[in-house]
Amino acid sequence: MKRLAPALALVLCAAIPALADKVATPIPIGIAVGQTSNVALFGQEQVNGAKIAEERLNAAGGVNGTKITLVFQDTAGDEAGAVNAFQNLINRDKVVAIIGPTLSQQAFAANPIAERAKTPVVGPSNTAKGVPEIGEFIGRISAPMTQVAPYSVKQAMKLNPDIKRVAVLYAQNDAFSSSETVTFQDAVKNLGLETVTVQKFQTTDNDFTTQVTAVLGAKADLVIISGLAADSGNLVKQLRQLGYKGLIVGGNGLNSPNMFPVCGALCSDILVAQAYSPATVDKNPVNKDFATAFEAAYKKGPAQFSAQAYTAVQVVTEALAKIEKETGKKIADFELAELREMLNKSLRTGSYMTPIGEISIQPSGEVEQKDFYVSKIVMNPDGKTGSFVLVS
Numbered sequence: 001m002k003r004l005a006p007a008l009a010l011v012l013c014a015a016i017p018a019l020a021d022k023v024a025t026p027i028p029i030g031i032a033v034g035q036t037s038n039v040a041l042f043g044q045e046q047v048n049g050a051k052i053a054e055e056r057l058n059a060a061g062g063v064n065g066t067k068i069t070l071v072f073q074d075t076a077g078d079e080a081g082a083v084n085a086f087q088n089l090i091n092r093d094k095v096v097a098i099i100g101p102t103l104s105q106q107a108f109a110a111n112p113i114a115e116r117a118k119t120p121v122v123g124p125s126n127t128a129k130g131v132p133e134i135g136e137f138i139g140r141i142s143a144p145m146t147q148v149a150p151y152s153v154k155q156a157m158k159l160n161p162d163i164k165r166v167a168v169l170y171a172q173n174d175a176f177s178s179s180e181t182v183t184f185q186d187a188v189k190n191l192g193l194e195t196v197t198v199q200k201f202q203t204t205d206n207d208f209t210t211q212v213t214a215v216l217g218a219k220a221d222l223v224i225i226s227g228l229a230a231d232s233g234n235l236v237k238q239l240r241q242l243g244y245k246g247l248i249v250g251g252n253g254l255n256s257p258n259m260f261p262v263c264g265a266l267c268s269d270i271l272v273a274q275a276y277s278p279a280t281v282d283k284n285p286v287n288k289d290f291a292t293a294f295e296a297a298y299k300k301g302p303a304q305f306s307a308q309a310y311t312a313v314q315v316v317t318e319a320l321a322k323i324e325k326e327t328g329k330k331i332a333d334f335e336l337a338e339l340r341e342m343l344n345k346s347l348r349t350g351s352y353m354t355p356i357g358e359i360s361i362q363p364s365g366e367v368e369q370k371d372f373y374v375s376k377i378v379m380n381p382d383g384k385t386g387s388f389v390l391v392s
């Protein structure tokens with residue numbers, strides 16, 4: 001009898017199918033962004049925007065009457081943190097989709113985990129070339145810098161048609177910055193300008209004396225920076241302190257008001273291309289609702305990273321509602337694995353009216369967005385707060 005027991009157990013196990021996970025209610029959506037480390041300068045804005053989305057979308061009925069719940073997992077600033085957060089959200093928290101990570105650098109490490117687990121990812125701020133190509137379950141609502149960045153260089157030329165000599169600086173240890181600088185350098189060439197120096201730095205650098213000395217020595221009249229918030233903010237500060245007087249164009253890493261305390265009053269006049277503008281509230285009621293709720297909650301207006309995080313939550317929620325409409329079945333009655341696959345398809349059908357305008361996600365996972373903006377940073381007399389003021 002004793003010797004038969006293992007065999008019997010095997011037969012029984014084979015006969016009883018493993019219990020498949022159902023989708024939980026409220027419907028869990030994972031938010032894997034950098035809430036700590038230097039990346040929190042972006043991540044905190046993303047958390048703020050996502051929380052407004054959760055509140056507003058649930059107040060409007062959630063998914064046809066079923067609430068969503070956001071499950072936050074801090075990725076911190078590196079690849080390992082993002083991988084760990086993705087694993088927890090997929091396997092432990094059993095989320096229907098993941099919104100994240102903050103950086104493209106993290107996306108290239110963590111997204112393959114979601115791809116293997118057939119869990120949809122909606123990138124809220126991944127702008128490097130190649131992110132949607134990571135896999136079938138990888139999409140984004142953040143427009144790639146190949147589309148957005150050239151606008152700011154064109155605007156700089158409008159403000160100063162005499163610009164001829166351009167210095168380009170980028171963080172070589174960051175995937176987004178290395179990708180964005182290629183776009184900037186192409187734009188410079190296409191506009192007939194001369195790149196007089198290309199300087200590299202690390203996102204962890206604090207001292208930019210070498211790079212600034214090279215920029216001044218090359219007599220650049222336009223500086224273009226691709227980095228993250230803290231490094232770029234310090235670089236701008238040191239450029240101004242050491243005497244650079246020309247225009248500065250910042251990439252997506254300078255798209256956050258959390259950078260303002262880093263360069264203080266010296267942040268003034270940086271030009272940044274953006275995929276969101278609070279100025280559209282009069283013609284975009286979704287943006288008006290978002291911006292009003294954001295302002296009431298945080299006593300400040302929203303910026304791009306918050307608006308994109310809201311958009312990502314909205315898109316997932318609406319894609320879930322579409323599944324219910326098409327199948328006549330409640331989300332909670334689906335098995336999780338099946339729902340994740342259906343959600344991935346649903347995300348890629350139709351369009352969404354969001355705070356960043358009307359968008360859609362192509363079958364490839366790439367976002368299609370119509371409107372981009374260029375803003376100039378205007379700092380307040382306190383030297384710590386400021387705003388992005390629309391110039392085009």
Ligand code: PYR
Pocket residue numbers: 102103104105125126127128176252253
């Ligand atoms: C990226 O990592 O893709 C950003 O745009 C910050």
